[in-house]
Amino acid sequence: MQRTHATSDTRTAFAAHQVSKLFFGGDGPLWALRDMSLHVAGGSFTCIVGPSGCGKSTLLRILAGLEEASSGEVVRPEDDGAHPATAFVFQDSGVLPWLTVLDNVLFGLPPGNRRERVAVAREWLARTGLSGFESAYPHQLSGGMRQRVAISRAFATGSPCLLMDEPLGALDAQTRMLMQEELLALCEAERKTVVFVTHSLEEALLLGDRVILVSARPGRVRTEVEVPFDRPRSPDVQHHAEFVDLRFHLWDVLRDEVGTERAEA
Amino acid sequence: MKQYVERTVDALGEEVVRAETRRRRWLRRRDVVLAVLTPTLALLAWQWAASVDVIDARTFPPPTRTLTKAVEMIGSGELPRDLLATVLRLLGGYLPAAAAGILVGLAMGSWRALGAALGPLFAALYALPKIAVLPLLLLVFGLGDTPRILAVAITVFFVTQINAQSAVRQIDPRTMELARAYRVRGWRRLCLVLVPASLPQMFTGLRVAVGLGVVVTIAVEFVAADEGIGYLIWNSWQLFQPERMYVGLMAAALLGATLTGVVSAFGWLVMPWRRQPATGRPRQSRNGETAL
Numbered sequence: 241m242q243r244t245h246a247t248s249d250t251r252t253a254f255a256a257h258q259v260s261k262l263f264f265g266g267d268g269p270l271w272a273l274r275d276m277s278l279h280v281a282g283g284s285f286t287c288i289v290g291p292s293g294c295g296k297s298t299l300l301r302i303l304a305g306l307e308e309a310s311s312g313e314v315v316r317p318e319d320d321g322a323h324p325a326t327a328f329v330f331q332d333s334g335v336l337p338w339l340t341v342l343d344n345v346l347f348g349l350p351p352g353n354r355r356e357r358v359a360v361a362r363e364w365l366a367r368t369g370l371s372g373f374e375s376a377y378p379h380q381l382s383g384g385m386r387q388r389v390a391i392s393r394a395f396a397t398g399s400p401c402l403l404m405d406e407p408l409g410a411l412d413a414q415t416r417m418l419m420q421e422e423l424l425a426l427c428e429a430e431r432k433t434v435v436f437v438t439h440s441l442e443e444a445l446l447l448g449d450r451v452i453l454v455s456a457r458p459g460r461v462r463t464e465v466e467v468p469f470d471r472p473r474s475p476d477v478q479h480h481a482e483f484v485d486l487r488f489h490l491w492d493v494l495r496d497e498v499g500t501e502r503a504e505a
Numbered sequence: 506m507k508q509y510v511e512r513t514v515d516a517l518g519e520e521v522v523r524a525e526t527r528r529r530r531w532l533r534r535r536d537v538v539l540a541v542l543t544p545t546l547a548l549l550a551w552q553w554a555a556s557v558d559v560i561d562a563r564t565f566p567p568p569t570r571t572l573t574k575a576v577e578m579i580g581s582g583e584l585p586r587d588l589l590a591t592v593l594r595l596l597g598g599y600l601p602a603a604a605a606g607i608l609v610g611l612a613m614g615s616w617r618a619l620g621a622a623l624g625p626l627f628a629a630l631y632a633l634p635k636i637a638v639l640p641l642l643l644l645v646f647g648l649g650d651t652p653r654i655l656a657v658a659i660t661v662f663f664v665t666q667i668n669a670q671s672a673v674r675q676i677d678p679r680t681m682e683l684a685r686a687y688r689v690r691g692w693r694r695l696c697l698v699l700v701p702a703s704l705p706q707m708f709t710g711l712r713v714a715v716g717l718g719v720v721v722t723i724a725v726e727f728v729a730a731d732e733g734i735g736y737l738i739w740n741s742w743q744l745f746q747p748e749r750m751y752v753g754l755m756a757a758a759l760l761g762a763t764l765t766g767v768v769s770a771f772g773w774l775v776m777p778w779r780r781q782p783a784t785g786r787p788r789q790s791r792n793g794e795t796a797l
């Protein structure tokens with residue numbers, strides 16, 4: 241069974257000790273995670289990469305408390321009065337089709353003074369370039385704009401910790417690069433604790449303080465690299481020789497993992 | 506942060522908008538014309554067939570005679586009286602039963618134990634033809650309006666309840682997870698997630714229920730009633746007055762179509778996110794191009 245603790249020291253935001261997760265799917269039980277251990281320091285930006293289906297989303301949902309681990313220990317921050325401790329950006333379906341853009345952002349804000357909540361929501365919509373679309377419905381937006389609504393909601397909560405599951409995955413390459421720059425600026429300005437799942441090694445190295453590579457299913461930490469580039473960071477670091485080296489190193493390991501999975505399948 | 510969206514429509518944009526608006530208006534008009542044309546042609550054919558004796562004008566009187574009869578019955582107050590009696594019975598059963606069906610359905614969809622306790626029982630009752638319980642209701646409540654309104658109410662209740670329940674059960678689990686992740690609980694969860702997510706299917710139930718409600722109201726009026734559209738039709742058969750019977754049938758058809766339309770219009774009102782824009786207001790892409 242999972243044991244849960246509230247974060248006690250200020251340096252740890254999230255921690256997982258020997259966390260395993262068993263799913264009961266159509267073709268019998270399946271280990272999504274096996275003895276996964278991980279430590280996320282407060283104020284750090286941690287990127288998680290790994291082959292598809294290795295349990296990245298599952299790990300994030302366990303850290304958020306949306307899913308119960310089958311065994312192991314989880315440490316997560318507790319909600320304080322004003323802000324929920326964590327805000328989640330989902331891999332898909334992050335916006336509700338029956339709410340307007342503004343109401344979708346308000347959805348994430350705790351009930352209270354309507355005028356203040358609207359002001360906060362509008363501010364974040366403006367910062368993600370969605371001013372003028374407050375009363376539009378999601379089906380009237382492009383995929384990238386919908387994703388920005390989901391990101392605005394997460395930031396608007398004022399939560400100190402953000403858990404993002406491939407928030408830029410559905411975007412075209414150009415929008416994605418612009419959003420990466422924006423995220424970089426937002427996160428550096430806000431000093432939040434971020435756990436960020438992505439499939440893109442470049443994105444992970446550009447945004448993260450640390451990149452954790454998860455093994456093929458059942459997922460556990462395969463390798464971990466510290467990203468040495470200073471902040472504030474600009475997208476130009478991608479031309480750095482060290483960046484290219486790190487990227488190759490990660491790809492080497494990842495290729496192995498994807499390979500074992502293919503071989504088993 | 507950069508401002509990506511410029512909301513200006515240039516001349517080309519205006520042009521495209523006008524063309525799109527014209528196209529949609531033309532499509533809408535064509536639909537209306539077609540919808541009117543088909544029944545009109547059918548009635549004309551009937552009129553012609555009855556006048557040249559292809560069909561028996563005693564059992565299939567030409568539409569003009571039915572129309573004359575209808576005007577006469579409206580003038581004498583007979584048709585409005587019967588129509589009013591039917592509408593009152595129908596609404597008297599429909600409105601409370603639909604409200605109760607939605608509430609019970611939502612509750613059964615939200616609380617698994619309640620759904621398990623009542624689901625199979627309700628499914629069995631749902632399958633029972635409601636008109637078959639009318640004798641029982643007459644036995645219990647006597648010959649007044651109560652058993653007739655109850656028969657309508659029972660029909661409507663089960664249809665709306667079953668649709669509301671399955672609407673809640675079919676909500677995407679990821680949507681519920683989103684609510685949980687953002688601490689949206691209780692009343693807010695009901696108003697922001699459960700109800701809007703179930704509205705489309707709830708309205709399907711409400712539309713089906715209104716049609717069935719008309720059927721059951723007319724059917725219960727066949728038996729031991731002295732006013733109402735059902736009584737009108739039945740009595741016309743007994744007195745062999747085919748024109749009067751056709752007036753009753755037309756009134757029943759129009760009533761069903763009107764009420765279904767009212768329910769649909771209500772659905773359009775409460776689900777703004779499902780509306781297609783009526784006029785082609787352009788969406789702006791990043792550099793101000795018009796993207797329709």
Ligand SMILES: Nc1ncnc2c1ncn2[C@@H]1O[C@H](COP(=O)(O)OP(=O)(O)OP(=O)(O)O)[C@@H](O)[C@H]1O
Pocket residue numbers: 263264265270271272291292293294295296297298299331457
């Ligand atoms: N609710 C569930 N029931 C059964 N199996 C599940 C469930 N959720 C996830 N799984 C399984 O657990 C494994 C890990 O899923 P998860 O969504 O965490 O992968 P992922 O690493 O996020 O993949 P991707 O990169 O493609 O999003 C998958 O094999 C999936 O089939």
Ligand SMILES: [Mg+2]
Pocket residue numbers: 296297298331405
């Ligand atoms: Mg995933």
